[in-house]
Amino acid sequence: MSEMWINMGPQHPMTHGLWNLRVKIDGEVIVDVDPELGYLHRGIEKISEDRHYNEVVTLMDRTCYVAGLAWEHLYIIASEKALHIEPPERAEYLRVMCEEFQRLGSHIMWFSAFVVDIGLLTPLLYGMRDRDLVLDLFQSYTGARMTYEYMRVGGVRNDLPPGFTDRARTVLDWLMARFDEYDKLTLGSDIFHKRCDNLGILKANDCIAHGVTGPMLRSAGVKRDLRKDRPYAAYDRVEFDVAGADSADVTGRYLVRMEEMRQSVRILRQVLDWLDRNPGPVMARELPRWLGAPYAPVGREGYLLKRNYPKGVGFSSIEEPHGEAQAYIVNEGGEHPYRVKLKSPVFSNISAARQYLVGYRVADIPPIMGSVDVCIGESDR
Amino acid sequence: MGPEELRAALAPALGPSLVGVEPFEGFAARVRFRREGATELFRAVHGLGNTHLSMVAGIDWVDHREVLYIVWSDAAKQYTLLSADLPADDPHIETASGVWPSANWHERETWELVDITFDHHPDLRHLLTPDGYEFRPLLRSFKIHEPEELEVKVRHV
Amino acid sequence: MSSATLYSVSYDLVHAILAAIGSVLPYPGNVWITNPDLITGLAVLVFGAILLVATMLNTILLIWWERKLLGRFMDRRAAMHVGFAGLLQNFADGFKLFHKSTVKPREADTLGYLSGPTAYMVASLLIFGILPISSGWNSGALPLTLLLALAVFSFAPLFIFVSAWSSNNKYSLMGGMRSAAQMIAYEVPLLLAVVAVVIVAGSFDLTTIVYEQQNYWFWGPLFLALIVFVAAMLAEMERIPFDLPEAEAELVEGWNTEYGGMLFAFFMFTDYLRALIGSILVVLLFLGGWTMPSWVPAAATSFPLAGIVWLMVKTYIVFALFVWVRASLPRVRTDQLLRVGWNRMIPLALLSIFLAAVLVTVRCLPAFGCIPSLGT
Numbered sequence: 001m002s003e004m005w006i007n008m009g010p011q012h013p014m015t016h017g018l019w020n021l022r023v024k025i026d027g028e029v030i031v032d033v034d035p036e037l038g039y040l041h042r043g044i045e046k047i048s049e050d051r052h053y054n055e056v057v058t059l060m061d062r063t064c065y066v067a068g069l070a071w072e073h074l075y076i077i078a079s080e081k082a083l084h085i086e087p088p089e090r091a092e093y094l095r096v097m098c099e100e101f102q103r104l105g106s107h108i109m110w111f112s113a114f115v116v117d118i119g120l121l122t123p124l125l126y127g128m129r130d131r132d133l134v135l136d137l138f139q140s141y142t143g144a145r146m147t148y149e150y151m152r153v154g155g156v157r158n159d160l161p162p163g164f165t166d167r168a169r170t171v172l173d174w175l176m177a178r179f180d181e182y183d184k185l186t187l188g189s190d191i192f193h194k195r196c197d198n199l200g201i202l203k204a205n206d207c208i209a210h211g212v213t214g215p216m217l218r219s220a221g222v223k224r225d226l227r228k229d230r231p232y233a234a235y236d237r238v239e240f241d242v243a244g245a246d247s248a249d250v251t252g253r254y255l256v257r258m259e260e261m262r263q264s265v266r267i268l269r270q271v272l273d274w275l276d277r278n279p280g281p282v283m284a285r286e287l288p289r290w291l292g293a294p295y296a297p298v299g300r301e302g303y304l305l306k307r308n309y310p311k312g313v314g315f316s317s318i319e320e321p322h323g324e325a326q327a328y329i330v331n332e333g334g335e336h337p338y339r340v341k342l343k344s345p346v347f348s349n350i351s352a353a354r355q356y357l358v359g360y361r362v363a364d365i366p367p368i369m370g371s372v373d374v375c376i377g378e379s380d381r
Numbered sequence: 382m383g384p385e386e387l388r389a390a391l392a393p394a395l396g397p398s399l400v401g402v403e404p405f406e407g408f409a410a411r412v413r414f415r416r417e418g419a420t421e422l423f424r425a426v427h428g429l430g431n432t433h434l435s436m437v438a439g440i441d442w443v444d445h446r447e448v449l450y451i452v453w454s455d456a457a458k459q460y461t462l463l464s465a466d467l468p469a470d471d472p473h474i475e476t477a478s479g480v481w482p483s484a485n486w487h488e489r490e491t492w493e494l495v496d497i498t499f500d501h502h503p504d505l506r507h508l509l510t511p512d513g514y515e516f517r518p519l520l521r522s523f524k525i526h527e528p529e530e531l532e533v534k535v536r537h538v
Numbered sequence: 539m540s541s542a543t544l545y546s547v548s549y550d551l552v553h554a555i556l557a558a559i560g561s562v563l564p565y566p567g568n569v570w571i572t573n574p575d576l577i578t579g580l581a582v583l584v585f586g587a588i589l590l591v592a593t594m595l596n597t598i599l600l601i602w603w604e605r606k607l608l609g610r611f612m613d614r615r616a617a618m619h620v621g622f623a624g625l626l627q628n629f630a631d632g633f634k635l636f637h638k639s640t641v642k643p644r645e646a647d648t649l650g651y652l653s654g655p656t657a658y659m660v661a662s663l664l665i666f667g668i669l670p671i672s673s674g675w676n677s678g679a680l681p682l683t684l685l686l687a688l689a690v691f692s693f694a695p696l697f698i699f700v701s702a703w704s705s706n707n708k709y710s711l712m713g714g715m716r717s718a719a720q721m722i723a724y725e726v727p728l729l730l731a732v733v734a735v736v737i738v739a740g741s742f743d744l745t746t747i748v749y750e751q752q753n754y755w756f757w758g759p760l761f762l763a764l765i766v767f768v769a770a771m772l773a774e775m776e777r778i779p780f781d782l783p784e785a786e787a788e789l790v791e792g793w794n795t796e797y798g799g800m801l802f803a804f805f806m807f808t809d810y811l812r813a814l815i816g817s818i819l820v821v822l823l824f825l826g827g828w829t830m831p832s833w834v835p836a837a838a839t840s841f842p843l844a845g846i847v848w849l850m851v852k853t854y855i856v857f858a859l860f861v862w863v864r865a866s867l868p869r870v871r872t873d874q875l876l877r878v879g880w881n882r883m884i885p886l887a888l889l890s891i892f893l894a895a896v897l898v899t900v901r902c903l904p905a906f907g908c909i910p911s912l913g914t
Contacts, residue, residue, distance in 0.1 A: 028873075122612050
């Protein structure tokens with residue numbers, strides 16, 4: 001068989017989304033790849049320019065459908081900086097809780113999808129079963145399982161329902177036991193190591209040059225985690241370790257993500273304890289009146305009308321489940337943001353596809369791309 | 382590295398194309414430069430340890446356009462913002478993808494959405510919009526609430 | 539050993555019916571209808587129909603068994619709404635597939651596209667005419683049933699490749715090539731493992747092989763051959779961990795990507811048909827077929843059709859093992875699979891032949907007993 005291009009996508013079981021990986025193969029060996037994005041481009045940045053600040057939160061949920069709260073958090077931090085608003089401390093802890101639960105949900109979702117890529121069916125169902133527990137928790141305090149619309153400029157929409165922290169702790173205990181089970185099903189199998197060791201190698205230098213971040217970078221020996229390096233929200237007040245590995249391959253990325261889930265549980269336990277001890281307001285007291293419209297946040301206590309609202313630029317950078325996500329928001333004084341620029345880690349991670357795919361085999365594409373953890377909603381925006 | 386040190390480090394290499402280095406919230410500094418000295422600036426900033434380019438963005442200020450580069454230094458654990466103003470009638474700048482390969486896709490995106498051309502870019506094709514798509518959606522002149530303008534004109538190539 | 543076979547039963551049935559019709563017909567008709575050739579021909583048809591229906595029902599039950607088992611392995615309940623415990627779910631799925639229209643790709647080769655799946659299914663069904671299901675349930679005295687069954691079993695790569703190539707799709711082609719490479723690579727250890735059994739039993743006839751196991755089943759002394767046979771059979775059946783030809787993660791559906799509706803049902807059905815054949819072969823060659831050890835109470839082995847029941851029980855247990863493997867192992871890669879096949883499986887199979895030769899020399903094993911044909 002001579003060299004030929006095959007289209008893996010836009011509808012292909014490997015893609016986990018809507019994108020097209022054009023692969024040039026010689027027999028079963030990959031000679032060249034050309035990722036094509038844009039199948040899910042909804043123009044979120046453009047639509048944001050016609051929305052109130054709080055309405056944009058709705059769009060952020062749709063940016064990444066498995067990590068909606070992390071993107072809300074990203075956007076909210078940037079827009080609060082652009083609008084010069086300080087959230088109360090309890091809201092910051094609640095946001096950290098949201099983000100870490102979201103990291104759990106996203107990583108379990110990744111685990112489920114990844115094991116199918118190497119042909120394991122059972123852990124897929126285990127993962128979906130356990131992710132549902134996290135979604136149940138989301139539902140109990142945001143009212144939604146996927147598109148939450150929970151955060152608001154100046155805080156969060158509502159406080160936790162009674163008994164939430166105890167339920168959350170039960171879920172965390174259950175999850176911690178399940179992580180060991182996951183490891184047995186994957187790392188315990190020789191075939192898993194045969195498939196994933198020394199596969200899709202992307203060394204630290206290449207990662208940095210091509211802008212690859214998140215678990216991929218940490219598995220290459222660079223312990224860059226924005227929660228530690230550049231703490232935001234309440235991350236400077238919780239203890240955790242940055243997960244890392246040195247192998248820079250698919251197994252390394254697996255190990256990093258599993259360790260990150262365990263660290264998330266550790267963070268969440270501290271945050272839940274703090275939330276139990278420190279009741280308080282979850283919305284800032286002073287907010288511009290126009291910010292409340294048209295959907296007034298629950299729990300507002302006194303809006304002040306600010307005339308000649310100051311302009312500003314807000315920048316935030318958070319450690320999203322997939323890597324380094326950034327938002328750059330320009331406030332030109334109107335009710336709508338002038339420009340919302342979102343940077344997705346998946347976008348950069350896919351752009352380096354040629355570096356970690358060429359030279360491997362067609363059968364290696366699903367595990368490698370699975371280990372990248374592709375979420376097309378956020379790379380296309 | 383504060384703004385003053387950054388200015389001292391960059392000024393010799395750039396000369397007049399360095400417009401200013403000023404403090405900026407969330408960043409080590411904001412470096413404003415003219416597009417003539419773009420490549421020198423990228424090399425100099427990269428040489429200062431800012432090995433990771435996080436994003437390239439464009440903003441349409443109607444009378445002019447602004448192109449932003451956000452870089453990260455692992456040693457200083459800080460972001461630095463680089464920005465250049467480009468005239469609206471001729472928005473182009475030298476590509477940064479020779480210095481930071483990660484700029485490749487960000488510049489493709491900025492080109493197709495904000496209509497800023499990157500000279501000597503290795504692969505300036507449409508990324509998020511279909512090939513032959515004529516509009517530049519993130520320009521202020523592109524209004525999404527006027528349905529008659531929503532008719533997508535795709536030139537088949 | 540009962541003298542009635544499935545064929546003799548169907549012959550008697552046809553003969554009785556035709557004789558009854560002939561007794562009421564006038565002269566030329568009654569001679570014509572009791573013509574021995576006609577009776578033989580109709581008896582073969584009835585025999586085939588009974589086999590076909592039994593096989594199909596069994597295969598559908600096997601699919602149900604896999605679905606239920608997989609469901610339990612995966613902490614869910616699987617099919618449970620259509621019929622008792624979801625037993626009729628597969629019929630519902632089958633009817634859905636049958637009334638779908640057949641969509642043929644425009645560039646596909648019609649002859650190959652249509653004949654590939656059909657031949658694949660027919661060739662696999664053919665094996666059921668050969669396999670002895672119990673002492674009285676075989677087609678007759680063929681001395682080389684084992685060889686014939688394996689020969690027909692190995693037709694599959696040809697038909698798979700024909701359908702893959704003629705559907706004119708890159709994924710199908712890659713799946714077809716993988717399938718051919720894999721099946722040919724694993725054909726060799728499969729046959730070598732069978733040779734070990736044949737050496738000990740001294741016959742190619744499956745019925746004889748089963749009766750040679752009356753003192754002890756072969757899985758103990760020929761354990762190595764059993765391992766090789768089961769692994770090679772997994773590869774032949776294209777099940778996880780060897781399901782590369784239809785590895786859905788990279789090849790969509792492999793060689794049957796372009797098939798939908800009824801033709802897809804043919805492929806799906808035949809995959810399970812082959813799984814059933816593989817499980818029955820394991821039982822016949824290594825697990826004593828329809829016989830049971832002497833410590834089993836006579837009442838449990840002497841009721842009508844007891845042989846079939848016990849063979850099916852063993853088959854479903856063997857298949858449960860395959861499902862367990864599927865539920866817990868990832869998929870290997872093509873080159874790894876072929877390397878394991880040529881470098882590991884064949885030496886192991888040769889070793890198992892050597893062990894079989896040793897067993898034949900020793901004749902009797904202290905803990906087990908003797909093989910009848912070898913004497914004491």
